[in-house]
Amino acid sequence: MSSFFTSSIGKKTLLSVSGFFLITFLCVHLTANLMLLVESKEGPKGAVFNEVCHFMASNPVVKVIEPVLALGFALHIVLASWLTLQNRAARPVKYARSEQSGNAAWTSRNMYILGALILVFLLIHLWNFWWRIKIADDVPKIGDTEMDDTYALVSGLFKESFLYCLLYILGGILLGLHLSHGFGSAFQSVGLSNRVWRKRLKFLGYLFAIVIGTGFSIIPLYFMLGFGN
Numbered sequence: 422m423s424s425f426f427t428s429s430i431g432k433k434t435l436l437s438v439s440g441f442f443l444i445t446f447l448c449v450h451l452t453a454n455l456m457l458l459v460e461s462k463e464g465p466k467g468a469v470f471n472e473v474c475h476f477m478a479s480n481p482v483v484k485v486i487e488p489v490l491a492l493g494f495a496l497h498i499v500l501a502s503w504l505t506l507q508n509r510a511a512r513p514v515k516y517a518r519s520e521q522s523g524n525a526a527w528t529s530r531n532m533y534i535l536g537a538l539i540l541v542f543l544l545i546h547l548w549n550f551w552w553r554i555k556i557a558d559d560v561p562k563i564g565d566t567e568m569d570d571t572y573a574l575v576s577g578l579f580k581e582s583f584l585y586c587l588l589y590i591l592g593g594i595l596l597g598l599h600l601s602h603g604f605g606s607a608f609q610s611v612g613l614s615n616r617v618w619r620k621r622l623k624f625l626g627y628l629f630a631i632v633i634g635t636g637f638s639i640i641p642l643y644f645m646l647g648f649g650n
């Protein structure tokens with residue numbers, strides 16, 4: 422069994438399983454973040470987003486999932502690095518480019534560099550928000566309550582910094598490109614693909630990549646264009 426996980430196919434399977442887990446996280450994270458754009462009829466601006474963040478921060482299930490999420494990211498990064506190094510060692514001379522062309526070929530050839538750039542984005546992102554909420558604990562509170570005004574933290578960053586807006590838009594685009602190949606490839610690696618489904622999964626992968634990439638990018642764009650005022 423242990424030799425399966427150290428074999429190339431085992432590592433690829435685990436890479437895909439961790440990818441599916443991260444895809445699920447991205448769907449939940451994007452849904453929660455889109456609440457930044459939703460206005461409550463009664464409450465002040467950002468009330469809906471703050472309620473969602475408070476629910477996430479106080480929910481025991483989310484507390485258990487957080488370290489699992491960190492492990493999921495770590496596993497995905499370690500396995501991707503291991504497989505990339507292994508492939509490079511096995512194939513020191515690059516394949517001729519002739520049979521691979523277009524955007525799909527570009528993303529599949531550059532999955533590792535796209536992943537590395539997303540990691541850089543993620544580290545900056547965690548420092549912007551997660552660190553301030555969970556470690557520094559210097560986020561403004563709502564009224565006399567102990568509830569964080571996470572809306573003020575996020576909207577403040579985007580309203581104050583054009584550069585951060587661009588960085589987050591770029592982060593969404595990089596993630597979209599990574600997913601446009603990763604989504605279909607993950608199904609293929611775990612054996613959930615055949616000749617008919619390969620094309621469908623490719624299409625679904627593009628669709629998913631567009632939804633996730635656009636979804637994350639429109640948030641900074643919304644504040645950049647002055648809608649969050």
Ligand code: HEM
Nearest residue numbers: 454474478543546550551554571575589592596637640641
């Ligand atoms: C407009 C884009 C985004 C916004 C506004 C946003 C917002 C946030 C906020 C407010 C937190 C802190 C949550 C808390 O600890 O209470 C957070 C955490 C986190 N974000 Fe994002 N995020 C964005 C994009 C992304 C992207 C693209 C990724 C993945 C590549 C990502 C991955 C994470 C992770 C791993 C955490 C830490 C886990 C957690 O606290 O849930 N975020 N994000």
